[in-house]
Amino acid sequence: MVMVTDRFVRLPFKTTQLFLFIAVIVGAGMVNIVTLYHTHRYMGIFDRSLVGYHSIQRLHSELETSVTNLRLYVHRREESHREAFTNSRVKLDRLFSEVLRYNLTGIAASFELRAIDNGLKAYFEVGDRAVHGASANDPGHYQVLMRAERISDFVFIYIQRLMHIRLSEGLETHAVLRGHARAMGAGALFGILAMGVLLMLFLIVFTRRITRPVRKLAAAAYRMAHGELDIGEVVVSSVEEIDVLAEAFNRMNRNINSLVNDLKDKSALERKLHREELKNVRMERSLEHARFQQLQAQINPHFLFNSLNAISRAALFEHAAESARLIQSLAQLLRHSLGTRSSMSPLDRELQIVREYVRIQEYRFRERLKFELLCDPDLQEVQVPCFSIQPLVENAVQHGIEPLESGGEVRVRVRRRNGRVGISVEDSGTGMTTEQLNTVFEPAQGADDAQATGIGLANVRERLCLMYHDQARFEIRSEVQVGTTVIIEIPELSVPIE
Numbered sequence: 416m417v418m419v420t421d422r423f424v425r426l427p428f429k430t431t432q433l434f435l436f437i438a439v440i441v442g443a444g445m446v447n448i449v450t451l452y453h454t455h456r457y458m459g460i461f462d463r464s465l466v467g468y469h470s471i472q473r474l475h476s477e478l479e480t481s482v483t484n485l486r487l488y489v490h491r492r493e494e495s496h497r498e499a500f501t502n503s504r505v506k507l508d509r510l511f512s513e514v515l516r517y518n519l520t521g522i523a524a525s526f527e528l529r530a531i532d533n534g535l536k537a538y539f540e541v542g543d544r545a546v547h548g549a550s551a552n553d554p555g556h557y558q559v560l561m562r563a564e565r566i567s568d569f570v571f572i573y574i575q576r577l578m579h580i581r582l583s584e585g586l587e588t589h590a591v592l593r594g595h596a597r598a599m600g601a602g603a604l605f606g607i608l609a610m611g612v613l614l615m616l617f618l619i620v621f622t623r624r625i626t627r628p629v630r631k632l633a634a635a636a637y638r639m640a641h642g643e644l645d646i647g648e649v650v651v652s653s654v655e656e657i658d659v660l661a662e663a664f665n666r667m668n669r670n671i672n673s674l675v676n677d678l679k680d681k682s683a684l685e686r687k688l689h690r691e692e693l694k695n696v697r698m699e700r701s702l703e704h705a706r707f708q709q710l711q712a713q714i715n716p717h718f719l720f721n722s723l724n725a726i727s728r729a730a731l732f733e734h735a736a737e738s739a740r741l742i743q744s745l746a747q748l749l750r751h752s753l754g755t756r757s758s759m760s761p762l763d764r765e766l767q768i769v770r771e772y773v774r775i776q777e778y779r780f781r782e783r784l785k786f787e788l789l790c791d792p793d794l795q796e797v798q799v800p801c802f803s804i805q806p807l808v809e810n811a812v813q814h815g816i817e818p819l820e821s822g823g824e825v826r827v828r829v830r831r832r833n834g835r836v837g838i839s840v841e842d843s844g845t846g847m848t849t850e851q852l853n854t855v856f857e858p859a860q861g862a863d864d865a866q867a868t869g870i871g872l873a874n875v876r877e878r879l880c881l882m883y884h885d886q887a888r889f890e891i892r893s894e895v896q897v898g899t900t901v902i903i904e905i906p907e908l909s910v911p912i913e
Contacts (some may be wrong), residue, residue: 467517534570730749783822790829815844847893
């Protein structure tokens with residue numbers, strides 16, 4: 416059992432990571448919040464100063480426009496200049512209110528603002544008299560105009576003084592803001608450095624708290640890997656996951672020691688069982704070979720019976736030529752059946768046997784049976800199991816074509832597919848239902864020789880399994896009133912299997 420020697424509270428690794436993540440996020444968030452607050456505050460002060468400068472400049476420009484309109488009206492008597500002068504009063508009042516709102520920042524500025532206000536009132540009062548005098552053709556209206564222009568000159572001087580005062584204040588404000596910005600940047604940098612140092616210290620302590628027990632476990636595992644099983648309990652204290660790992664390691668060490676002792680006790684028994692198993696394997700191989708030979712010898716004489724019936728009918732209705740040809744085909748079948756001792760045969764020989772069998776059946780069925788054989792020329796010498804194709808053709812003829820009054824077609828195709836030999840036997844006969852397909856490999860109960868399927872589908876499939884194991888493929892596809900297709904795929908062999 417793992418011993419605990421640390422007095423600190425052991426937390427899970429993910430909990431420690433979560434605390435670290437929260438601390439980093441909170442610290443960074445606080446630094447960002449303080450920085451954003453002061454930045455927003457300084458930007459507000461700077462924006463207010465810019466708006467104040469702009470309002471003073473607009474007041475100056477509007478006053479110049481008003482004086483120009485007043486002068487033009489007095490000289491030209493155009494009503495548009497009079498309206499422009501009259502409207503300028505409203506604009507200047509609005510602009511002065513804006514200047515007052517953004518530039519009332521000290522005693523000096525308030526004096527200049529009061530002077531501007533009084534100057535504007537006096538300017539419009541004298542300007543109105545100049546307008547009325549010009550409208551009434553009063554000879555003294557030019558003198559009144561000159562007085563209004565002198566008043567406007569004083570107002571311009573007050574506006575320029577106000578601008579100078581605000582610029583001086585702006586310079587002082589800028590110096591103060593720049594100092595605050597530097598202090599804020601230094602504080603943010605110090606905060607980031609402090610967080611980095613604290614984070615680094617935490618990571619060093621946390622990493623050592625994890626790596627030291629891991630190195631201890633790794634050293635113990637290295638000793639176990641080199642055969643030193645009696646290493647005792649590994650005592651560590653770290654995060655919860657490392658403690659669980661150490662406990663599992665100690666339990667594994669105890670189990671391995673127990674298993675090694677059990678293996679030593681069972682070693683002699685296993686050697687004895689191994690010798691018995693070798694004997695059983697040899698016996699199984701012998702039984703497998705005997706079973707294959709038995710399946711190889713299970714040739715049902717049903718097709719011979721049908722062939723003899725066809726030959727007898729030919730002998731009755733012909734002189735002898737057709738009978739001789741049928742007898743010759745039957746002799747080829749018997750010679751191949753009785754003369755083959757090996758379990759393998761060249762594909763060319765197997766296809767020849769299929770042709771001989773079909774020749775007999777074509778005479779029997781006449782125009783009711785159509786046969787087609789397609790084979791890649793370079794597959795003639797490939798080795799295939801004996802009587803692995805003829806039983807499939809026989810099954811297609813007797814169980815697919817024979818029940819049909821109109822007959823049908825049987826097609827055999829042999830092709831190479833990715834280094835394997837594919838053989839398909841397809842008929843256009845009666846086909847089979849799903850229930851018949853499920854029971855096609857079951858042994859027939861009470862079936863006589865006339866109802867059997869020659870060597871049969873089950874025989875061919877079992878021989879393929881015994882010879883090729885899981886490298887062979889045997890598949891049946893069938894549909895009622897459409898036909899049946901039997902597909903075989905086996906490895907391509909150029910020499911027979913001994």
